[in-house]
Amino acid sequence: MKILVIGNSHAASLKQGFDRVRNLPEQIELTWFTCAGREFYKLTCDKHSFGLQNATRKPEIERKLIKRNGAARISIEAFDRILIAGHTNGFLEIITLLAQFGVEAVHAKPxxxxxxxxGxxxxxxxxxxxxxxxxxxxVTGIPVDMIPAPRLTDDVEPFLGSAPKFRFCRDLRKENERLFEILSFAEQRYAAFASDAGIHVLPQPDKTISKITGLTLPIFNRQIESIFGQAKAPDGAHVNWEYGLLAAEDYLNYINAALPQKVRH
Amino acid sequence: MANSPYSKLPPQAFWRQGVVQRHENAIHELYTPKFPIRKSDRFVTAGSCFAQHIGRSLKEEGFNVVDEEPFPQRGLKAIPVETRRALGFDLYSARYGNIYTSRQLLQLDKEAHGDLELTDPIWEKDATYFDSQRPNIDIAGFELAETVRENRKHHLDCVRQAFSKADIFVFTFGLTETWAHRASGEVYPVAPGVIAGTHDDETYTFKNLGYSDVLSDFLEFRERMMSRNPEVRFLVTVSPVPLTATMSGQHVEIATVRSKSILRAVCAELYDSFENVDYFPSYEMTTSQKNQGGAFASNLRTVKPSAVELVMNSFLKAHGYNSELTIEGGVSSPGLAEDHDMDSEDDLVCEEMLLDGFGSQ
Known part of the structure; x- marks a missing residue:
């Protein structure tokens, strides 16, 4: 089965996870087409290909895509499935919303x-x-799945100075005993909306989530690497190969179950 | 021609030249500002649903429109303006929704400054609770009455802040008809039972404010504002939108003229009496015979976006801002002749139109 993995910087942990999957079925063949988030959300897909349209108008993005992937656009016609890795699912905005509003019986915010x-x-x-x-x-004519970007780290203290989202998270962790429920609720609704759009979303691996806050357990935010295996400083948002391995296993289990019996591995 | 007091009057003093021969784009001639406005002035807006147009137009043109209870923008651009408005945000200078009457305005100011505690602040419907003064702000209703109280407390803080900041307080008079609590005299923006609450004759009564009521309400409000903010100026208008329904017992068209006439007369009195009160004739601009009814949509009630554009551009032009505002759903070219028909209400948040549902089909 030929799978095209398209993704942003969060795809790195997934790639490293797939590299460590024991006994990856031979019939699974992964092709990676990735770039940084600031370019990723400018890419488009149709039934023939994924990547940059009107490349001549965006030479800088084109150059980066070619450098990393060998092309600015990749044909999807030879693939059986597409896996979107690391796409944002709006959780940062939800935290931003909760930081600025109270919600009756859910979130007190004086x-x-x-x-x-x-509302x-x-x-x-x-x-x-x-x-x-x-x-x-x-749009693509083939099944599309998604492993979204992980939730922010549960240990926000080291990152408070880097972005307001961590401050919002810190306050929510203190104020809201139902953050876990809210994020689970949001995850389910996101999956339902995506399903309507023809995308199957896998939930964040259960073992990676704090059962108190619903945020990512800090152990998965350590020792992170780029997609090329270079060590990167922890940033509270990206995760490591251990997370990627759990996500990869969940994905393989899903597609195995989704396949017809005779081709299951 | 013999000398007469009329012989030296300008063309606009004569019906034929001022109205019949007026170019359709020259409607701004109806308005001569009493005092100048600047973009840096802090505008606080309130009033009936037509007042939403004024706030939006001023914002769009870069005027400093106060919003003390805004929908936070940071990181939340995905939430469209329609949803924000449906939740009561982005309409006025605080999240008070429409203030249809002078009595409601005065009452809000008193409550915000601790001079009034409402007798009947919470309405119930199907075991959910609503703010009786703004039942439309979050139409699902709250699970607990206490949440309504807490929310109102925050709201009143915002109202107090907003009113204290006004350099120019813009108020659009909308209605004289209102519903009141019999015992306390408190009024509501919408009749009990329309959105929430339950109407009963022993608790609530219909009230149709008269000229002296409206005038005294606004005079008291003005006094209160000026006692805290002596430099504040007022810009008053009358909504051209007719009544959706009347409880007066009269034909709705007669009731509309009564209501608008009283509101217009109060504005005239305020304009004539006070240097710090200006009147902007959006009512006349919209209902002018010159338009031959063309400013209204096919329901003869909703003001066409093209007419709103023309009115608001006239306001800005009269103040020296050459604007070509575009109202949502409108047409950018001026003139009222375009056939921009609307069977439904426009995009304003307007509780009063809910009354239409009570009429027979």
Whole structure:
């Protein structure tokens, strides 16, 4: 089975995870087409190919894609499935929303407007729907799956100075005993919206999630590497090969179950 | 021609030249500002649903429109403006929704400054709870009455902040008809039972404010504002949108004229009496015979976006800002002759139109 993996910087942990999968079935053949997030969200997909359109207008992106992948666009016609790796699923915006609003019976936030659960869900849905890529199976003609970007680290303290999202997270960890539930709820709704768009979303591996806060256990945010295996400084957002291995195994189990009996590995 | 007091009057003093012969793009001639405005002035807006157009237009043109209870923008661009508005945000200078009457405005100011505690602040519907003063802000309703109280407390803090910041307070008078709590006299933006609450004759009563009511309400409000903020100026308008329904017992068209006439007369009195009150004739610009009804959509009630554009561009032009505002759903070229028909209400958040559902089909 030929699988095209398209992704951003979060694809690195998945690649390293796949590299460590024991007994990766021979019929599974992975091809990687990745780039940094700032380029990734500018790429497009149709039933023939994925990558950069109008490359001549974006020479810098074209150059980076060619340097990393050998081409600015890749044909999808020879593949059986597509796996999107590391696409954002709106969780950062959800944390931003919760940092600025109270939600009745869900999230107390003094000195802010309070939304009803229904009002919050409306906002949540807009956020989640805005993060569904337009690359579903109805566009590609082949099954499309997604392993989204991991949730932020549960240990935000080292990163408080780097971005407001970590400060929001710190406050939410203190204030909200139901953050785990909120993020689980959001994950399920995101998967449902993506399914409507022809994309199967795999949940974040259960073993990687703090059962208290719903954020990523810090052990998975250590010793991270780029897709080329170079060590990178921890940033609270990216995860390591151990996470990637769990995600890869979940994915292989999923596609194995999704396959017709006679071709299962 | 014999000398007469009329012989030296400008063309706009005469109906034939001022109205019949007026170019359709020259509607701005109806308005001569009493005082100048600057983009840096802090505008606080409130009023009936038509007032939303004023706030939006000023914002779009880069005026400093105060919003003390905003929908946070940072990191939340995915949430569209329609949803933000449906939740009561991005409409006015705080999340108070439409303020249809002078009484409601005065009441809000008193409550925000601790001079009034509402007798009936919470309405119930199907075991959910609503703010009786703004039941439309989050239409699902809250699970707990306490949440409504807490939310209102935060809201009143924002109202107090907003009102204290006003260099120019813009108010659009919308209605004289209102519903009141019999015992306390408190009024509501919408009748109990329409969105939430339950109507009963023993608790609630219909009230149709008269000229002296509206005038005294606004005079008291003005006094209160000026006691805290002596430099504040007022820009008042009358909504050209007719009543959706009337409880007065009169024909709705007669009731509309009564209501608008009173509101217009109060504006005239305020304009004539106070240097710091200006009147912007959006009402006349929209309802002018010159338009032959063309400013209204096919329901004869909704103001066409093209007409709103023309009115708001006239306001800005009169103040020296050559604007070509585009109102959502409107057409950018001026003139009211375009056939921009609308059977439904426009994109304003407007509780009053809910009354239409009570009419027979």
């Amino acid at each position: 000195s802010t407007p309070i939304l009803t659960k229904d 919050f869900t409306q906002c949540l849905d807009h956020i989640l729907q805005s993060r569904i890529p337009n690359w579903g199976s109805s």
